[in-house]
Amino acid sequence: MIEVCFRRGLFATAGGPPAQAPTQAPAQSPSDTHDAALALGRAVLQRHGLARLEVTIHANRRHVLCWRLRGPAPQLQVHWALLPRPDAILAAIEDQDGARQRLLKELPPPRRVTPLRPRGSTHDLEALLAHEIPRLPAIDVPAVTWGRWPSIPPRRRLRLGSCALPPHEPLIRIHPVLDHRTVPAWFVRFILFHELLHLAFPPEEVGTRRWLHPPAFRRAEASHLDHDRALAWERAHLDELILRCRQRRAGAR
Ligand SMILES: [Zn+2]
Incomplete structure (x- = not known):
């Protein structure tokens, strides 16, 4: 069984404003993202012989990929931009050489939320x-x-x-x-x-x-x-x- 969760604020909720403005919304639609997460979940389930897995999709650039595959509640948390690369995610979980670095290259450039203000009243x-x-x-x-x-x-x-x-x-x-x-x-x-x-x-x-x-x-x-x-x-x-x-x-x- 695979359960897919979206971290709060990742998508606008249907019919109303998002609970929290997303800093980076996925390029894909919610249903495409859900399907990609399911496919990833299936691949991990199969590779690691698990009965169930909770897959959480987020936009956290600090912790792009985290997992706990042992124990009663196996979990995988992944940045939405990595979803098109399930093979690279499996390689990173298996700690293959350079796999994590390859995944980090998938991240889109961050959107700057506040404009830069380098010139102050005294110092530039x-x-x-x-x-x-x-x-x-x-x-x-x-x-x-x-x-x-x-x-x-x-x-x-x-x-x-x-x-x-x-x-x-x-x-x-x-x-x-x-x-x-x-x-x-x-x-x-x-x-x-x-x-x-x-x-x-x-x-x-x-x-x-x-x-x-x-x-x-x-x-x-x-x-x-x-x-x-x-x-x-x-x-x-x-x-x-x-x-x-x-x-x-x-x-x-
Ligand atoms: Zn310092």
Whole structure:
């Protein structure tokens, strides 16, 4: 027996708006997707000698393929874009060489939900990024934007930058609190450099842990001329930056 489920928001519900706007709707219709999921379910059922299987179709680009084929309730969760490749999915489940990488290539480019805003009132992130790119010539130039003000003001820590990594489209976001005349351009550049390093030195998996800043990352970071003064500037101004976030939040009410 095969049961096919669609993750919430994958398709608009008939006769009404979707419960949640889909970030990426399947290119196929719901019935085509259902048929493809059934065919995949049958192939897995047959290959692994199972009596039943629940197949869940989703649009989660972080966990494109997950399965648990043992136990009383075997399950397979798969991104909709992989459905046309049942053979490649079977190969990935069997852990064949390169199978997972081949599957990731099936993902469509992500749709950018919010427009990019690299030019702030004080700092132009694209110009600052162009300054740092030559330090890491082997990486593709990512998109860059000022992030949004957080809805909950920070208490003690502040994440000044982030970088979306493959399979997502590489995108660096910088905290808008840094777009201020009191923040030196060289400090923003150093934050951009740190985020670029995430592309040059992808996270390492150590057991069940994900090592975001492996030793090679830290060595490359320490080689930046502004490394010491940037860390010192951050320590000296962190309270002031947090305060500005909180004031901004209070002003927005
Ligand atoms: Zn980092």
